[in-house]
Amino acid sequence: MTNSSTVNPEDCTLQTCSLDYARIDYIPSLPANATYLSFFSLILVVQIGLGSRYRTWGFMAGMFCGILLEILGYIGPAFVSASIYLCLGRLINTIGAEISRFKPRTYACVFVFCDVISILLQVVGGAITASARDNYQDANARRVRQKGVHIMLGGLAYQVFSLTLFMILWGEFSLRASKAPAEMKNQGFEKLRSTFKFKAFRPALWLATICIFIRSVFRVVELNQGFGGPIANNEPSFLVLEGPMIIIATGVLTIFHPGVCFAGNWDAADWSLRAEDKGNKDKQSL
Template sequence: MSTNSTTTDTSTFVCTLQTCSLDYAMIHYIPSLAGNALFLALFCVAAVIHLFLGVWHRTTSYLVAVMGGLLLEIIGYAGRISLHDDPFSFNAFLQYLICLTLAPAFICAAIYLCFGRVVIEYDARCSRLAPATYSKVFIACDLVCLILQSAGGAITSTAGTDNTSLRDLGIDIMIAGLACQVVSLVAFMALAGDFALRLRRHHAQGSASLLPVDWHAGWKWRGFLIGLIVATTTIFIRSCFRVAELKGGFGSALANDQVAFMILEGVMMILACGVMTAFHPGLVLSRERWNASAQQQLKLHQVESRSSQIEMIQRSGV
């Protein structure tokens, strides 16, 4: 006797909160609607402010880099909000995973663009690299990180939920991209710290600065520098967390710890984008300074420095 009439077809079965345990979900908890909506709103506000400031101050390269990161953050948290309603959605899971993994690389690119200009504003002679080299080298490193993370995300998305070996390969490639980002940030922080020490030593020895130092004593400039330090540190902390999170796999305790994710991913990136919004480079650097080439910026500062020194001599002689 045939049993086809009583056989259950499971090929089209879809899990819901009413029919399946969260153990079968993409993440083993229901993402906080309030927390993720708050992060989404904050990133949207930052995006609107950056768009206005970027257009007003014409800091095009900075605007493109930061907006790329902010848009990915917005899309990623929209995915997490979708997971609140359907934690079994593979598409929403990939949306959040890939977008939030890629976003910090764009913010890092903005930091590198700023630091090259900071080197010129102080004293390029104290830097081990030419000012323009910082953005070229480290943005190239970011590009490699993005390619690895994107490739890993693409492999993970095509693997689906059944092909675990292919999905694990995608995760490993994403981890490699994140690890490269951590190494790149460590190298950048080492060079930035070295520049600060060499600059201090240079000035302590009484060497003449190329720059009008008094201009850099204002709170806006100090806030800008502190903002870059805070953004770099928080992104570094976040990147270390994501490497550890993905290394254990999607089923690990860390990958399913919502509090750790909200603090070490969400709060860290909110802080990074927040300080880069509050202390936008357009508030301290003129349009000409930002958009000029490295050589043009250096020449501009040398002229300003000489003018400032002549003015000080004239005042002292009065």
Template sequence: MSNNDVSILDCNWDLCPVSASWFGYRPSLPMNAIFLAIFTIACTAHVFLAVRYKTQGFGICMSIACFLEMSGYAGRILAYTNPWSLPAFFIQINGVGLAPTFFAAGIYLCLTRIVIAYGAGISRVQPKVYTYFFVICDIVSLVIQAPGGAISSVSASQGKPPILGAYIGLSGICFQVLALSIWLGLGVEFAFRCKKVGIGAWDPKYDMLRTSWRFKAFLVALGIATAALYVRSVYRIAELSGGYTGHLAKDELAFCILEAVMIAVLSLVTAAFHPGYGFGEDYALITEQKSSYPRPWKRHAFFMKDLKSEEVLIELRGQHKSFVRTDGV
């Protein structure tokens, strides 16, 4: 805790060393100001792009995530003045801790459209599985992590190390990493299936889309964002294994590189190579095609092989293009 048995709640610059604070160090003002500016720019960009390209789901997830990051780094800036500040500690652990859950949800939403762009029939599971299953997993992760932050706040307000809350939050992040690993596995498996069937079996409606540099850049950006999120999540597991006041949690350089930089890269590349820009005019068409699939928990609606017996070809009004409708209409 602090020297001379002073409660951490009573600590200040005169009574306690900074190593006895909630952070274990005095947060760097320049570093946190830079990241606050980055996430403010990213948040503004994602809000604008969501309106520009009408990507509501992706835009909402990314905008909320960026806003939470902004609040987290604002809390760290407050802690520069007083690293024993409970409000600053609360704001940081909840803002920086919960934001990646919304980033993950945004990333999960992209795979459905990628699958449709190459050919839903190639996929093992029908497109909506990628949306519903993994967004539900993300909600579960959030539901686990949020009480962890609340319990940590209560413990800290009593002057106690927030150990229990940290472990609850850790379990939520572990679940998130598991879900992200499964999502990556399905994405890689779909890529191998596309390669196995060959280009001739890919959906011809989206030939121009797949060969465009914008779409290819989007895929690369999504890969970078996913890798950054994965690195951050693994770091977070290692960090919280020692609690919010453990050794790794008090290493600001590790936090800067493995938390702040990773999430900053994620937020910026997904804005620079936004899915609305990457898919272009085909985004709306793919969205309409996606809506034609039944919810995956309906009978015979999870795997593509179960849907093929119910295929119905329909023509999109005004598009002069068609896609396979699978809801039995």
């Protein structure tokens, strides 16, 4: 092996330098990552097909960006969260907007806005961190990298906060809906609500949300310790709490796709319109 002391760390390869020069203390598993890539690629193709067929454009856009960016990096889950937020408003309209503490559009707009803030913080933090890579041994570069990490950490922590608040408000609506009298529920979607697919959609959405939450908490703890910390250099925890959590989240949102589970009523349940005026669009084919 070449003497590492004469090699620029940025030019290192496994053949020329020790792992001491690497940013992580392990060689990533090619089989594991290839498996994750295969799953994400398959889910992405199916999402495009289902989104085009059922015209769930907003949901599909979030899922497309989320899955693609999860393949390329780490910011993808924020986009998947945005797709989940869009679903809640439609669920509320379908069950009964009068039951909800807030208007359906309020949930969607507030949480998507929170998602945008989270994404911007992660992008800015990532850009600052990447800009300092060329001067790996420079003290100022290390400070710049740390600043970028702190900004990314802020974005991820904000995402965890948003998801927590989202689950609390969603749980509160679910409790109100379970106690609400039948006359407060949207009669135009009564037949849809009785179907297995629609009933299965809600626990599927919960599972996807919880998986993204677990992954986001993991990333917050990881970044809080820094890229040189024990969690960032523990491949087993990464292989369990990063890729698989998002595979499960996007997988259940593909198996229980809203276009399928709403039986073509995605537009009719649009949170930007009053569900009472759209009830006549409940498909007779259910």
